[in-house]
Amino acid sequence: MHKLNLLPLFFFLAAGTAKTSSQLIDSSTPEVADCRARPWVRAPDLTPGHVLQGDVKVRLDGLCPDVEKLVLGLRFKERAFLRVLQPGMQRPRPVSECPFSGPLRGVLCPDIGVVNDTELEIWEDRLLNDTVWTIYEEERIAFEVKHVLKQPQYSDAGQISELIQEFGLLIPNTNYPPGLDYINSFSVGGDGNDVVDVQSIYEYFTEVHFGNGTVQEIQAGFTSFIPAYPSVDGASEVVNTTAKKSKSPLYGDQNGNDPMRSNFTVEVTLPPKRTFVQGFDQDVNIVVHRTGLANRAEVELFIDIQDLRVQTLESELFEMYGKAGNESGVNLRYHLRAEFDRDLFGAWNTDHILSQRSKVKFPTPSEDEIANSVVISTSSEPISLPLHVDDQAIPDFATYYQRLKSQLLLVLNLREEVLEEIDPDEDDWVPRSKGYVMDGKPFLSRHDRFDVDISVVSQPSPYLSDITPVHYLSEDARTPVFVDESAINGLLAESTVQRDSMAPLAQPRMCERKGGTEVSSGYYPEGSFPIYVGWTWSKKLNKDQKKNREAHRNPLLVQS
Numbered sequence: 001m002h003k004l005n006l007l008p009l010f011f012f013l014a015a016g017t018a019k020t021s022s023q024l025i026d027s028s029t030p031e032v033a034d035c036r037a038r039p040w041v042r043a044p045d046l047t048p049g050h051v052l053q054g055d056v057k058v059r060l061d062g063l064c065p066d067v068e069k070l071v072l073g074l075r076f077k078e079r080a081f082l083r084v085l086q087p088g089m090q091r092p093r094p095v096s097e098c099p100f101s102g103p104l105r106g107v108l109c110p111d112i113g114v115v116n117d118t119e120l121e122i123w124e125d126r127l128l129n130d131t132v133w134t135i136y137e138e139e140r141i142a143f144e145v146k147h148v149l150k151q152p153q154y155s156d157a158g159q160i161s162e163l164i165q166e167f168g169l170l171i172p173n174t175n176y177p178p179g180l181d182y183i184n185s186f187s188v189g190g191d192g193n194d195v196v197d198v199q200s201i202y203e204y205f206t207e208v209h210f211g212n213g214t215v216q217e218i219q220a221g222f223t224s225f226i227p228a229y230p231s232v233d234g235a236s237e238v239v240n241t242t243a244k245k246s247k248s249p250l251y252g253d254q255n256g257n258d259p260m261r262s263n264f265t266v267e268v269t270l271p272p273k274r275t276f277v278q279g280f281d282q283d284v285n286i287v288v289h290r291t292g293l294a295n296r297a298e299v300e301l302f303i304d305i306q307d308l309r310v311q312t313l314e315s316e317l318f319e320m321y322g323k324a325g326n327e328s329g330v331n332l333r334y335h336l337r338a339e340f341d342r343d344l345f346g347a348w349n350t351d352h353i354l355s356q357r358s359k360v361k362f363p364t365p366s367e368d369e370i371a372n373s374v375v376i377s378t379s380s381e382p383i384s385l386p387l388h389v390d391d392q393a394i395p396d397f398a399t400y401y402q403r404l405k406s407q408l409l410l411v412l413n414l415r416e417e418v419l420e421e422i423d424p425d426e427d428d429w430v431p432r433s434k435g436y437v438m439d440g441k442p443f444l445s446r447h448d449r450f451d452v453d454i455s456v457v458s459q460p461s462p463y464l465s466d467i468t469p470v471h472y473l474s475e476d477a478r479t480p481v482f483v484d485e486s487a488i489n490g491l492l493a494e495s496t497v498q499r500d501s502m503a504p505l506a507q508p509r510m511c512e513r514k515g516g517t518e519v520s521s522g523y524y525p526e527g528s529f530p531i532y533v534g535w536t537w538s539k540k541l542n543k544d545q546k547k548n549r550e551a552h553r554n555p556l557l558v559q560s
Contacts, residue, residue, distance in 0.1 A: 035064035075144035147482035172478035172503035179224025234272035243448035262292035294369035
């Protein structure tokens with residue numbers, strides 16, 4: 001294992017295209033220039049211990065008489081992009097005031113307007129100027145497997161018709177990282193700042209081999225991986241956490257106006273090992289403890305969960321650039337990529353839990369305690385809230401470059417209790433530091449939050465065996481392997497150990513880019529997003545199911 005170094009991470013996407021070191025594309029030869037290849041793959045997501053079936057279509061347009069063979073491949077690669085301002089250099093000012101980076105910038109900042117192309121070009125050149133920045137990119141290819149497709153058939157005109165072929169893929173009992181949706185994700189920051197960008201992709205590709213030795217590689221889409229987790233048993237876990245007071249002008253005086261001088265702690269009872277399962281309802285029990293001056297008060301408790309990942313960079317290369325030791329948890333709006341994903345517009349919802357809200361009831365202090373401003377300690381009545389974790393919540397996982405973790409976010413808002421309702425118009429004459437009116441009651445400038453580390457795991461896999469999956473960074477990790485589609489049923493009948501013996505041991509390799517070839521766009525460049533093959537696979541299944549329903553209702557219709 002590499003040494004762990006915690007670093008801030010900003011999700012930064014800009015226009016551009018990244019090519020892997022394995023791409024050998026030479027369009028200067030007639031064979032490549034006159035032959036245009038386009039591949040598609042439809043396949044379910046990967047999961048440990050499974051043997052899946054997918055299909056691939058390759059269309060070759062133009063004159064392609066010298067094609068010797070077509071190859072289907074699958075690889076998993078991770079990359080880390082680092083851009084750090086050099087000492088003594090002035091940080092460039094962005095040409096756009098939009099605080100968001102990535103392909104969603106135009107939607108999130110519609111009022112910014114169109115940026116002058118010349119200004120934008122100068123800005124982007126300055127972002128990759130090695131006299132201003134220290135720039136480094138590193139890539140780790142965890143596995144790359146290939147499968148030779150059937151020999152294509154030529155048409156009379158010397159062209160090749162479409163090739164459609166099914167394939168099988170054996171996935172060993174090895175846990176690889178979950179596939180994240182970088183396309184519909186965003187974060188605040190990136191432009192003009194120090195950047196440490198981590199991405200990964202499970203990428204299908206095809207190779208067109210020509211007679212002169214030229215090999216053309218074309219991306220055929222990307223897939224996802226759903227890690228398997230053992231079942232969690234045991235007793236519930238109790239966590240005590242202290243409030244982190246917010247000092248935002250939104251909630252009153254920046255110094256925090258709280259005449260009750262309250263100190264809060266929250267006692268949270270969580271499921272065993274603090275583990276939440278995607279798609280399930282699980283109860284969270286809460287007791288709020290308060291110490292402060294006796295007063296009549298209402299406390300509202302808002303509970304929510306967010307994907308707050310502590311990004312842990314494990315590569316020692318970052319120590320060379322003075323970034324070691326910086327610790328930061330960055331709230332990136334990532335989604336899990338799954339084959340039955342919601343539609344594109346539904347994926348905008350980045351809240352992966354159904355938020356719950358409840359009032360916290362404390363014992364009423366005596367009139368003497370209130371009149372004499374006595375400091376008291378009280379505990380609220382227990383609160384039980386059922387929480388439903390969305391099936392798109394990111395499961396916990398430690399990757400080569402980062403750790404994916406979740407936190408439960410609880411928010412406390414204090415509101416003073418008054419005997420008479422206040423006319424909202426009267427608040428115009430009250431300084432904001434004294435509190436503002438909400439629903440006819442003055443709202444105190446107290447907004448506390450509590451963060452509780454939790455674990456989120458995937459739903460139980462139907463292919464999970466009694467043997468715990470091996471982590472992909474382990475020396476015993478194995479890689480997927482293509483198999484004949486006719487052997488899938490027989491392989492599924494074999495044991496996990498027997499199937500694993502067919503999968504080769506992982507032999508990851510490292511690649512780095514120097515000398516101005518670094519790119520910040522990563523694997524998902526704006527304007528040329530790869531196809532997610534889980535979507536096309538779902539369309540295929542839906543179409544097949546519709547045909548089966550029609551055949552069941554009217555078998556003569558199918559026979560005709």
